[in-house]
Amino acid sequence: MTDTLTFLGLESSCDDTAAAVVRHTPGDAPQILSSIVAGQTELHADYGGVVPEIAARAHAEKLDICVEQALLQADLTLSDLDGIAVTAGPGLIGGVVAGVMCAKGLAAGSGLPLIGVNHLAGHALTPRLTDQAPFPYLMLLVSGGHCQFLIAKGPDDFTRLGGTIDDAPGEAFDKTAKLLGLPQPGGPTVEEQAKTGDPTRFKFPRPLLDRPGCDMSFSGLKTALLRERDRLITEHGGLRRTDRADLCAGFQAAIRDVLAEKSRRALTQYMTLSPQNPTLAVAGGVAANMAIRGALETVCEEANVTFLAPPLSLCTDNAAMIAWAGIERFRTGARDDMTLQARPRWPLDQQAPAMLGSGKKGAKA
Ligand code: KG4
């Protein structure tokens, strides 16, 4: 198929309502004609986490406004499109249902083809939207809800090499910030504190490094930090500025080391496929962390592998990645219809053994 395709994408699987229009002509770089993201941070601020019922209502209220804005910004109407792609899972089910219902309504009203997209495939295919990464490439998804290594071999063909068996790293950053009385989201505030801290003062564990493979665990790290915090409070009656900075630096260094070492192992497995242009791509909010990004870059340099980190707006949840994944799936002949179901759990790699419980923040796979 050589035709230009223009797709509307919808995303509503966690706490961002998003709509975007992406156009692609084979042989050219894809164009993001519009990308609207309406966050819900303030709606959930009082609850210390995303409240599924509140999220679902907000998605239902905002989806059509986002669609209208995305079309307006792209200067298009529904009749200019070739298809509608929507996140059909995994995620918080109320939000996913709201997105799927909205997409079905638009498809039924316009007669356009409907394509259900796995949210994780949206993240995992982003390096092709931003950098035309050739298959197969290695992907590290690392956010508040996800943490896994995937080999992307095709739009519907992913092999999971490993992932977290408990918390996602972003979740660990957020919990650390909470324990230290720092503002949310925790990633940027912990990173800021860590800049002036001594990463060697506290001996935090590097979980699962002693075991082979690419699985990870981050919940013990938070417990270790809690223990040190409580000890300091008992000894000094509170946390001093340097204590906080050193705790953040030690915690961040532990996460950095685990991700770097597991990336080395994942690369070794990936290289057995003899890829022509070996590439490691990252996505997810944690990829914004400069210490972690720097360590991954070094790992790639040492292994002679290209390192790709899409711009942050495309690393975090957005609908351009869903529109793009829809285009990629459409070109392989995939089509959905009015029987498309919203799925709370939907592992990308159906062959991989189930994970123990990653992504408590946003029920992922
Ligand atoms: O991808 P994302 O926007 O949403 C999902 O979780 O799906 O990622 C958000 C997560 C939050 O946990 C946030 O604390 C973390 O990414 N994060 C960071 C940084 N910026 C955001 N973690 C570490 N360092 C950062 N600079």
Ligand code: ZN
């Ligand atoms: Zn996501």
